[in-house]
Amino acid sequence: MSQTIPHTQLPTEPEISCSTCAACCCQLEVMLFGDEDVPQRFIDTDQWGSEVMRRLDDNWCAALDRNSMRCTIYEVRPLICREFELGAAECLEERQGIAQAYR
Numbered sequence: 001m002s003q004t005i006p007h008t009q010l011p012t013e014p015e016i017s018c019s020t021c022a023a024c025c026c027q028l029e030v031m032l033f034g035d036e037d038v039p040q041r042f043i044d045t046d047q048w049g050s051e052v053m054r055r056l057d058d059n060w061c062a063a064l065d066r067n068s069m070r071c072t073i074y075e076v077r078p079l080i081c082r083e084f085e086l087g088a089a090e091c092l093e094e095r096q097g098i099a100q101a102y103r
């Protein structure tokens with residue numbers, strides 16, 4: 001008589017999660033479309049006069065907590081940040097880019 005051995009299927013790839021990522025997408029330029037409640041101190045103007053999220057010298061968004069690597073204005077984060085999809089092509093590309101940068 002055959003017996004079924006209980007087992008757990010291991011994932012073939014490491015799980016894509018923001019907690020295993022150094023907020024890679026928060027280094028991208030984030031344009032604002034005037035409908036956000038983003039605090040003024042985090043807003044900059046680019047060379048074409050458009051409002052963008054301010055970035056600090058390390059290139060990450062000014063609203064990112066450097067210790068926790070979490071967004072400090074999550075509830076009122078810009079539309080672009082809300083629409084950035086975990087696991088989508090752009091997310092994978094950013095994660096890959098950072099991994100290469102630190103190699």
Ligand code: SF4
Pocket residue numbers: 016017018019021022023024025026084085086087091092094095
């Ligand atoms: S790049 Fe992807 S995994 Fe990394 S913080 Fe952004 S959404 Fe999360």
Ligand code: SF4
Pocket residue numbers: 025026027030053061062063064065070071072073074077078081
């Ligand atoms: S506003 Fe928040 S989610 Fe958007 S780039 Fe800045 S830290 Fe990241």
